[in-house]
Amino acid sequence: MHKTSARLLALLSLLQSRRDWPGALLAERLDVSPRTVRRDVDRLRELGYPIVTFKGPDGGYRLGAGAQLPPLLFDDEQAVAVAVALQLATAAGAGIEEAAARALTTVRQVMPSRLRRRIDTVRVTAVGRPADRPAPTVDTGVLMAVSAAVHDHEVLRFGYRSAEEEVLRRVEPHHLVAWGGRWYLVAWDLDRDDWRTFRADRITPRTPNGPRFTPRELPGGDVAAFVAARFRGAPDPGPTSGADWPCRGEVILDLPADVVSQYTREGLVEALGPDRCRLVLGSWSWPGLAAALGRFDADIEVVGPPELKAAFAHLAERFSRAAAS
Structure with a gap:
């Protein structure tokens, strides 16, 4: 006996x-009597743990949510995961860094x-945006x-x-998502009858919320692909092509x-020799793609397509005017 x-x-x-533990099963796992389990539950309640008793043939106990956060017990993997997540949170841009x-x-x-030694070997330095573009x-x-409006399906x-x-x-x-160091809300705009993404740092919620709604199906079904497609200029992503660039x-x-x-995260690079390579790259526009390649x-x-050649010619004229001004 412990x-x-x-x-x-x-x-x-x-x-x-x-979630639920029958009292008899707890007693068996702990190798004690059901009466001892009841006494131990009362001790945990005195320490601040909100343990709920549920009735029924297999009546037992459930750890509920309380008004205050009691001490928590993590296994080794959970403790390491929490520590790493907290290191990453220092650059989350959510006002919780301190x-x-x-x-x-x-x-x-x-x-x-x-465990401290394990954490020290995987110290994470979370790097935010450059100083010229602070998040x-x-x-x-x-x-x-x-987040509450998303969870409760209430008009915001x-x-x-x-x-x-x-x-x-x-x-x-x-959906509330983090992308490129910023937080965005993905929502159906009721006045514009279309999907929109909104920067969370520009949002000032008004209360109260509106009525509940039945969630619509997001185009493509994948929020990550949807957000990526929107930032790449694709208005309505499909299940497989939503994350592709409109110009390649x-x-x-x-x-x-x-x-x-x-220096290219999403391009396809193929070596053609010691000092030459083939690069296939995408962008939200042809001038944007030409400018990205020029860097x-x-x-x-x-190699192609003709739209890319035309974009290079267009930028060349623009840069010539800028150089002459």
């Missing part, structure tokens, strides 16, 4: 591992030495309000700020393939 303190930790661990850093310090202090911080209250009303003005929007919120071209660069591959500062041979 000592009382060890038995309480074992009981708490079991209650966290599944709280995440303090939480990480707290978690680390109570870890056994073997906007989103108020935690805004994220919570938007909010003021949406632009450079010129703030306008009132009414949407059916579907092929060129030959007078640069080694290993050099080019370091390699090397001679370029356009």
